[in-house]
Amino acid sequence: MIKFEQFQLSNGLKVIVHEDPTTTMAVVNVLYKVGSRDETIEQTGFAHLFEHFMFEGSVNIPEFDTPLQNAAGENNAFTSNDITNYYDILPANNLETAFWLESDRMLSLAFEEESLATQKNVVMEEFKEHYINQPYGDVWHKMSALAYKVHPYQWPVIGKELSHIEQVQLSSARSFFFKYYRPNNAVLVVAGHVKTAEIKALAEKWFGEIPAGEKIVRNLPKEPAQTEARTEDVKADVPVNAIYKAYKMCARTDADYHATDLLRDILSTGDSSRLYQELVKEKKLFSSIGAYITETVDEGLFMIEGKLSEGVSMEVADAAIENALEEIKTELISEEEMIKVKNKIEAYMVFGETNILNRAMNLAYFEMLGNPDDVNHETEKYTALTREKLQQIAAKVFRKEQSNTIRYFSNN
Amino acid sequence: MNRAQAPEIKLIESVSLPQFQLLHLDNGVPVYVINEGEQEVVKLELMYKAGKWFEEKNLVSDFTNRMLREGTAKHNARAIADKFDFYGANINTGAGYETAGAVLYSLTKQIDHLLELLVEIFTESTFPDHEFETIVTNRKQKLAVELKKNEFLANRNFVNALYGQNHPYGRVTEFEHYDQMSTADLKAFFKKYYHTSNLTIILSGRFDEQLIKKINQFFGAQGNGGEKASENITHASEPAKELIQHVEKADSVQSAVVLGNISINKKHPDFLKLSVLNTVFGGYFGSRLMSNIREEKGYTYGIYSSFVSYPHGGFIEIASEVGKEVREATLNEIKHEINQLRNELIGDEELQIVKNYMSGRILRSIDGPMKFSETLKGLILYNQDVSYIQQLLKTVREVSSEELLELANKYLDYEKMYKITVG
Numbered sequence: 086m087i088k089f090e091q092f093q094l095s096n097g098l099k100v101i102v103h104e105d106p107t108t109t110m111a112v113v114n115v116l117y118k119v120g121s122r123d124e125t126i127e128q129t130g131f132a133h134l135f136e137h138f139m140f141e142g143s144v145n146i147p148e149f150d151t152p153l154q155n156a157a158g159e160n161n162a163f164t165s166n167d168i169t170n171y172y173d174i175l176p177a178n179n180l181e182t183a184f185w186l187e188s189d190r191m192l193s194l195a196f197e198e199e200s201l202a203t204q205k206n207v208v209m210e211e212f213k214e215h216y217i218n219q220p221y222g223d224v225w226h227k228m229s230a231l232a233y234k235v236h237p238y239q240w241p242v243i244g245k246e247l248s249h250i251e252q253v254q255l256s257s258a259r260s261f262f263f264k265y266y267r268p269n270n271a272v273l274v275v276a277g278h279v280k281t282a283e284i285k286a287l288a289e290k291w292f293g294e295i296p297a298g299e300k301i302v303r304n305l306p307k308e309p310a311q312t313e314a315r316t317e318d319v320k321a322d323v324p325v326n327a328i329y330k331a332y333k334m335c336a337r338t339d340a341d342y343h344a345t346d347l348l349r350d351i352l353s354t355g356d357s358s359r360l361y362q363e364l365v366k367e368k369k370l371f372s373s374i375g376a377y378i379t380e381t382v383d384e385g386l387f388m389i390e391g392k393l394s395e396g397v398s399m400e401v402a403d404a405a406i407e408n409a410l411e412e413i414k415t416e417l418i419s420e421e422e423m424i425k426v427k428n429k430i431e432a433y434m435v436f437g438e439t440n441i442l443n444r445a446m447n448l449a450y451f452e453m454l455g456n457p458d459d460v461n462h463e464t465e466k467y468t469a470l471t472r473e474k475l476q477q478i479a480a481k482v483f484r485k486e487q488s489n490t491i492r493y494f495s496n497n
Numbered sequence: 498m499n500r501a502q503a504p505e506i507k508l509i510e511s512v513s514l515p516q517f518q519l520l521h522l523d524n525g526v527p528v529y530v531i532n533e534g535e536q537e538v539v540k541l542e543l544m545y546k547a548g549k550w551f552e553e554k555n556l557v558s559d560f561t562n563r564m565l566r567e568g569t570a571k572h573n574a575r576a577i578a579d580k581f582d583f584y585g586a587n588i589n590t591g592a593g594y595e596t597a598g599a600v601l602y603s604l605t606k607q608i609d610h611l612l613e614l615l616v617e618i619f620t621e622s623t624f625p626d627h628e629f630e631t632i633v634t635n636r637k638q639k640l641a642v643e644l645k646k647n648e649f650l651a652n653r654n655f656v657n658a659l660y661g662q663n664h665p666y667g668r669v670t671e672f673e674h675y676d677q678m679s680t681a682d683l684k685a686f687f688k689k690y691y692h693t694s695n696l697t698i699i700l701s702g703r704f705d706e707q708l709i710k711k712i713n714q715f716f717g718a719q720g721n722g723g724e725k726a727s728e729n730i731t732h733a734s735e736p737a738k739e740l741i742q743h744v745e746k747a748d749s750v751q752s753a754v755v756l757g758n759i760s761i762n763k764k765h766p767d768f769l770k771l772s773v774l775n776t777v778f779g780g781y782f783g784s785r786l787m788s789n790i791r792e793e794k795g796y797t798y799g800i801y802s803s804f805v806s807y808p809h810g811g812f813i814e815i816a817s818e819v820g821k822e823v824r825e826a827t828l829n830e831i832k833h834e835i836n837q838l839r840n841e842l843i844g845d846e847e848l849q850i851v852k853n854y855m856s857g858r859i860l861r862s863i864d865g866p867m868k869f870s871e872t873l874k875g876l877i878l879y880n881q882d883v884s885y886i887q888q889l890l891k892t893v894r895e896v897s898s899e900e901l902l903e904l905a906n907k908y909l910d911y912e913k914m915y916k917i918t919v920g
């Protein structure tokens with residue numbers, strides 16, 4: 086249970102405070118409701134590049150990191166399809182430094198040509214390091230494009246191609262900032278050894294004068310229902326054949342989300358999970374296999390990926406995965422397996438709460454989804470599920486016509 | 498309000514360490530107990546002196562540990578996995594250079610169901626051949642994938658150059674090594690090292706005193722089971738003659754770069770001060786290597802340096818992945834940054850920032866029972882007392898630019914470093 090209080094400034098900034106007197110630290114987490122889904126197809130990778138740019142100095146402060154480090158703090162950020170999230174962790178008695186820094190970069194950036202040029206290079210090296218110079222590194226580019234035809238999830242957060250990053254102009258950074266990086270499009274969470282009254286005063290002092298921006302109205306194209314299975318074959322210089330399958334699944338806020346997530350646990354969480362036991366240990370068709378979900382604000386993907394054992398054909402491997410999915414659809418899972426995945430999720434939730442940064446990020450994320458208090462009702466949404474419900478959702482998700490398969494062949 | 502003016506900063510002058518107890522089970526096994534925090538969870542860590550240092554054949558320590566989850570006299574691999582998972586627990590086994598063991602994460606209300614099985618895997622493991630073969634096959638595949646990564650290749654070429662193939666810190670795994678060990682080797686290693694004379698336990702989280710009694714019932718009742726791992730084992734290193742090694746990869750867009758040489762470890766009196774020098778050099782986001790090579794030049798996504806410490810040795814390592822066309826330029830910049838530290842005093846402002854940043858890192862390293870248990874484990878490996886944490890803070894606060902200049906001349910020498918590049 087994460088206790089919190091919330092209030093809103095007149096410029097629209099949502100503020101959430103979570104007091105935890107057991108720590109000496111404070112976390113300041115600022116979530117901006119903008120991600121790669123807000124990009125255009127001609128300028129992909131922009132939201133993430135912009136996240137880098139946010140550290141390159143703001144209107145009154147030449148650089149972000151140094152003053153925070155000087156205040157004994159540490160910080161980082163990440164960009165996803167849907168959000169850009171910044172956080173600072175520092176001793177609670179230096180909390181105001183984080184307010185000073187975060188509010189100044191929400192007010193306005195320095196917008197210098199030179200720092201944009203450097204960050205473009207840094208991000209291009211990041212692109213190369215993780216997506217080009219890696220075996221199977223391009224698979225997410227391929228899968229996004231295969232599974233989504235009109236929705237902006239069709240390109241990955243890092244960007245569709247290097248040239249998009251190379252071509253970014255300062256003028257687009259400026260208009261992007263004044264559209265999305267406004268207080269009314271952000272959530273501020275302060276957690277740790279703090280008091281709500283003190284945070285109210287600090288928030289008003291540092292963020293209160295920042296002008297609101299226009300209301301963001303998103304008209305993202307809705308991905309049409311997929312009616313035919315899609316398959317793409319890739320030949321590459323990789324040592325081992327691999328298969329990736331993505332099934333369309335619901336959005337994060339959909340009522341079916343928790344059941345879908347539990348199906349993922351049944352298939353792939355822990356050594357007792359079905360894919361590992363059946364396909365790695367018993368049948369020895371794969372050397373490794375796993376499942377995960379993309380957990381996106383708009384409709385997402387249920388992903389299964391595995392590396393094939395030597396001598397196993399792609400057809401046999403693919404059929405084995407489909408067979409495991411068919412089993413969940415046709416046979417009710419056992420009581421015991423149901424209790425297991427519920428116990429797993431309960432432990433996962435409680436362990437997640439041991440980390441204060443995690444608590445702060447979750448509050449921000451659930452506020453972005455609609456209600457921060459939902460974070461405290463997640464576990465019960467899982468425990469309320471029935472075996473029949475899981476079977477029903479499995480039948481809905483694991484349909485061949487909603488599948489996207491990438492077969493990755495080694496040319497060695 | 499003047500937004501150009503930074504709020505006043507309070508320096509960290511002291512740390513108050515979290516409470517913990519050192520107890521001994523009936524058979525003498527030391528148990529560190531950190532009973533703090535809000536959440537009703539338990540992290541139970543078992544550390545045996547059974548790491549790579551003690552193996553006589555490559556992979557034996559690693560596989561003995563990995564196979565603990567694969568079968569006991571009473572439970573097969575499936576049953577073990579089912580039981581830990583059924584109660585929502587996670588068990589992570591792992592072998593390091595010095596110790597090997599397991600960490601069990603469980604809700605406090607479930608831990609009673611799991612202690613018996615946990616003891617069983619450490620006392621009655623059977624190392625079944627069929628499970629062993631599956632894991633060997635899958636590990637070979639994993640190695641094949643890793644060997645395609647420049648970063649992996651550069652790292653292994655680097656440690657191999659420092660120590661050579663006959664030393665545990667330098668030994669790299671070849672495919673045939675998997676076929677040169679058998680379950681008989683694992684059984685022998687298990688018998689020799691996995692017993693309570695070699696065991697240390699760290700228990701953290703929030704629980705009642707009954708749990709300690711139960712741990713004593715399960716782990717304290719075992720006889721001491723064998724001889725303590727010898728403190729006198731040594732391994733001869735055979736450093737490579739060539740300091741410069743490059744593997745060309747025509748299709749790479751980046752090169753992995755690793756530089757460094759043998760250095761001191763945590764036991765050496767200079768180590769604390771040296772950790773401040775390293776932070777300035779390449780130990781945090783604002784370091785000189787990052788500021789120059791990432792933030793000014795844009796050659797890389799990241800570059801770091803660290804003084805890697807193991808109980809029987811240590812080395813400095815500078816690592817990055819950089820655009821292929823700027824590989825040589827990167828080496829030159831690293832050389833330049835080393836020479837700057839050797840020739841010029843670090844400015845007051847920069848040193849103060851590093852001191853403040855490191856003080857915060859010390860605070861974070863003891864914040865909450867889980868984090869503190871990790872820090873404590875690091876101290877136990879070197880027989881260090883928790884006062885080390887306070888000593889570190891004191892050193893950070895007091896070390897001078899003059900001392901760091903001297904250390905730079907003693908411990909940073911570009912000419913003596915191995916320069917390993919792949920790509």
